[in-house]
Amino acid sequence: xxRITNLIFxxxxxxxxxxxxxxxxxxxxxxxxxxxxxxxxxDQTVSIHAMGAGGDKETRRIYNFQQDPFNMFAxxxxxxxxxxxxxxxxxxxNTKRDWWNKWRRTFEGGVRLKKGEYExxxxxxxxxxxxxxxSFERILDMVFGDDDWWEEQLRKWYVEVxxxxxxxxxxxxxxxxxxxxxxxxxxxxxxxDGNYEKKGFSVTQDIDVDIYAIGExxxxxxxxxxxxxxxxxxxxxxxxxxxxxxxxxGAIKNRVARDRITxxxxxxxxxxxxxxxxxxxxxxxxxxxxxxFWGIMVRPADSSISREIVREMEMPEPEPLIQxxxxxxxxxxxxxxxxxxKGAFRIHALGEGRDNKMYDYGWISDAETGEEVWRMTYxxxxxxxxxxxxxxxxxxxxxxxxxxxxxxxxxxSHSYKEWNSTPPRNGKMWGITLYPMNKNQKAEKADVxxxxxxxxxxELTRARNDEHLRKRFSIDKRTVVRIVALGxxxxxxMYDYGWIEDNSTHRxxxxxxYRNTDRAGGASKNxxxxxIITLEPGSYTVHYVxxxSHSFNNWNATPPxxxxxxxxxxxxxxx
Numbered sequence: 001x002x003r004i005t006n007l008i009f010x011x012x013x014x015x016x017x018x019x020x021x022x023x024x025x026x027x028x029x030x031x032x033x034x035x036x037x038x039x040x041x042x043d044q045t046v047s048i049h050a051m052g053a054g055g056d057k058e059t060r061r062i063y064n065f066q067q068d069p070f071n072m073f074a075x076x077x078x079x080x081x082x083x084x085x086x087x088x089x090x091x092x093x094n095t096k097r098d099w100w101n102k103w104r105r106t107f108e109g110g111v112r113l114k115k116g117e118y119e120x121x122x123x124x125x126x127x128x129x130x131x132x133x134x135s136f137e138r139i140l141d142m143v144f145g146d147d148d149w150w151e152e153q154l155r156k157w158y159v160e161v162x163x164x165x166x167x168x169x170x171x172x173x174x175x176x177x178x179x180x181x182x183x184x185x186x187x188x189x190x191x192x193d194g195n196y197e198k199k200g201f202s203v204t205q206d207i208d209v210d211i212y213a214i215g216e217x218x219x220x221x222x223x224x225x226x227x228x229x230x231x232x233x234x235x236x237x238x239x240x241x242x243x244x245x246x247x248x249x250g251a252i253k254n255r256v257a258r259d260r261i262t263x264x265x266x267x268x269x270x271x272x273x274x275x276x277x278x279x280x281x282x283x284x285x286x287x288x289x290x291x292x293f294w295g296i297m298v299r300p301a302d303s304s305i306s307r308e309i310v311r312e313m314e315m316p317e318p319e320p321l322i323q324x325x326x327x328x329x330x331x332x333x334x335x336x337x338x339x340x341x342k343g344a345f346r347i348h349a350l351g352e353g354r355d356n357k358m359y360d361y362g363w364i365s366d367a368e369t370g371e372e373v374w375r376m377t378y379x380x381x382x383x384x385x386x387x388x389x390x391x392x393x394x395x396x397x398x399x400x401x402x403x404x405x406x407x408x409x410x411x412x413s414h415s416y417k418e419w420n421s422t423p424p425r426n427g428k429m430w431g432i433t434l435y436p437m438n439k440n441q442k443a444e445k446a447d448v449x450x451x452x453x454x455x456x457x458x459e460l461t462r463a464r465n466d467e468h469l470r471k472r473f474s475i476d477k478r479t480v481v482r483i484v485a486l487g488x489x490x491x492x493x494m495y496d497y498g499w500i501e502d503n504s505t506h507r508x509x510x511x512x513x514y515r516n517t518d519r520a521g522g523a524s525k526n527x528x529x530x531x532i533i534t535l536e537p538g539s540y541t542v543h544y545v546x547x548x549s550h551s552f553n554n555w556n557a558t559p560p561x562x563x564x565x566x567x568x569x570x571x572x573x574x575x
Contacts, residue, residue: 023167025076025122026158030150031283033123033291037081037168037176038161040118045110050076050090050159053103053124058092065218065253068286072105074124076159077249079289081117081176084212086249086289088113090159104153119173122159123250125286126150177292185209185310186270188226189295192281193274196385196425197295200231200269200313206262207309208301213257214294216278217242222255223383224274226296231267231313234346234396234437240296249289253278256288260301267313272296273385276422318435321345322445324408325431326416327360332553334564336367336446337404337434344398344437350429352414353378353391359558360410362432367403368453370484370565376432386422389414396437403451408432409563454572457481460544461567462552463496469544469567472503475535482532485568486560488550489514489527496551498544498568500535509535512568521561525550528560532573544568 023038040046054072062069070091077089088111098104168176181187188197215224217240225240240257248256272295278284280294288294300310324333351360361376374397381391408431414420416430424430436443452459460469487496492514499511512529520528544567550556552566560566 021164021167022160022162023120023164024158024160025120026155028074028122028124028154028157030124030126030154033121033283033287035170035173035292036120037173038118038120038164039166039168040113040115041165043112043114044163045112046164047162048076048088048107048109048111048160049162050095050107050122052076052090052095052105052107052122052157052159053153054090054092054095054105056092056097056102062252066251066285068251069247073127073286074153074157075105076107076120076122077289078111078113078161079119079121081119084290084293087118089249089289120159120161121289121291122157123283123287124154124157125283127285174292181297184297184299186298187295188270188272189293189297190280191224191272191274191295193279194276194385194425195272195274195279197273198269198271200267201298202267202311202313203263203265204309204311205265207305208260208262210299210301211238211257211259211261211296212293212299213240213272213296214248214288214290215240215245215255215272216253216275217245217255218253221383221388223253223388224272224279224294226270226272228263228298229269229271231269232437233344234394237261237263237268250283250286251278254286254288256290269313270296270298273383273425275383275388276386318439320433320435321443322406322434323431324362324406325429325433327408327410327431329410329415329418330412330553331415332407332409332563333431334405334407334448336448336451337364337399337406338444338446338451339399339401339404340442340444342398342400343441343443344396345441345443346396346435346437347374347393347432348429348435349376349381349393349408349432350384350424350426351376351381351391351393351408351431352389352411353381354389358391360408360415360430362406362408364397364399365405365407365562367405367448367451368455369571370562370569372562373397373399373404375561384424386424387414387419389421390424392424399443403446403453405448405451405564406432406434407564409559411558457570457572458542459567459569460498460542461565461569463544463546463567464551465546465554466548467544467546467551470541472539472541473570474539475537477537478534479537480532480534480573482530482571482573483510483568484528484530484565484571485512485544486520486526486528486562486566487512487517487544488525488547489517490525494527496544496546496566498542500570501541501543503539503541509533509540522559523550523557525557526560528562542568542570 075090095105245255248254384390384392517527
């Protein structure tokens with residue numbers, strides 16, 4: 001049996017004292033978090049003496065995510081070692097201000113605690129204007145002249161908890177943390193900056209699990225967070241969402257999730273991603289109450305679970321079917337795909353997006369009709385690490401039998417090896433990759449040119465600057481056709497456009513006019529028409545002309561949603 005038992009501090013060999021003792025922390029360094037442990041053999045009141053620093057009142061109005069609502073920048077707190085809940089902390093309201101030092105705060109008093117094991121913390125994070133202490137650094141310069149004052153205060157701040165039954169060193173507490181984490185199903189803890197961690201597991205029957213996750217988030221968005229993926233359908237069975245988290249202590253951006261969910265028998269992957277600052281590696285503002293557990297832990301809700309129910313997952317990743325990666329600036333690539341029977345495919349797409357809009361992205365179109373069957377949209381992506389505009393889609397779609405084209409395009413900045421801000425962790429995957437979910441899936445990569453369907457009568461696409469493209473075609477009976485044309489136009493005038501001419505009369509039987517177009521995505525001058533007309537038997541020529549700017553792969557404004565269709569395509573509508 002895999003027993004998830006309570007680990008008692010008293011069993012730890014690094015025991016310093018026993019009896020009516022004092023647990024103390026002092027001699028701080030900048031941006032340091034110190035910890036020690038203590039035990040109580042019965043419910044009792046302990047005496048706490050502490051000196052720290054902070055403002056003169058708590059922060060009622062939070063205007064940035066660096067702020068701590070309790071408005072302290074040097075303070076102590078206590079958490080229950082088993083529940084990981086904070087049971088006491090220094091605040092502006094429960095401390096007294098020093099008459100000679102407006103920042104110094106002292107606490108002296110009794111605190112009632114239940115029998116158990118506890119962890120005592122002391123931290124000192126030098127504040128700046130974004131932490132809510134708008135004038136602190138200026139006061140340091142004006143009054144004390146240099147940074148010596150800060151270093152001197154670090155040595156003065158302390159906390160003592162008197163009247164405990166046993167005291168443990170920081171080493172003992174860390175050892176307890178490791179033992180607690182080792183007994184979890186999955187533990188990805190003490191995550192540093194810019195990390196992307198994952199670990200899989202399998203369960204042979206339905207199981208209830210407790211999830212404990214600490215990360216960074218603000219106003220609906222998470223920056224350091226975890227999630228759990230069902231490896232068979234690539235769906236997230238749990239995700240750390242900012243609106244469903246609570247304040248984890250310290251800066252308001254520190255968030256904690258404590259959830260219990262049921263996992264059906266199957267294979268799962270636990271992920272955790274962090275951005276490039278504020279983590280267990282180095283805090284840039286006040287840390288959470290449980291700093292060593294920055295990350296995600298999955299534990300069985302039933303502590304007596306059998307070892308045979310949970311095991312490490314063995315699921316090698318399949319070879320990609322299509323891979324368009326390492327995409328550079330102003331790049332466009334495509335690949336053909338033939339699906340012989342209905343199947344599920346995993347899409348891993350890494351690109352650029354912000355303000356609900358994508359700039360580097362992928363999509364899949366039906367090779368016969370040109371219609372999109374899937375597109376990488378901002379709302380379906382998540383932060384991919386590094387800069388906030390790095391976006392990731394990792395999900396599964398189902399494709400019926402047919403021929404498809406997989407596309408990927410980039411704009412003129414921020415791409416593989418040409419980053420203009422912090423790149424994602426796995427930058428070489430910038431682009432799109434398609435995997436079969438079933439190793440026996442009947443699908444294969446194909447040359448795009450070989451996928452031209454019989455229903456296309458004529459096609460003039462990917463038109464570039466200063467071109468006049470032409471193509472003759474004939475029809476032997478009265479035929480209904482569909483015309484899809486993309487071009488450039490504004491103010492009732494077209495600059496890139498197409499038309500169809502009857503070769504016997506040299507008259508235009510159809511022309512792309514601005515008033516009959518709609519927006520094609522991207523810049524407002526990108527125009528699209530999708531219409532149906534009837535052609536009599538005869539010989540025709542389809543034309544497409546462009547001016548000297550804004551064309552396929554040479555855009556001077558945001559390109560359309562389907563840049564590869566810049567031009568004109570005529571489809572035969574089946575009888």
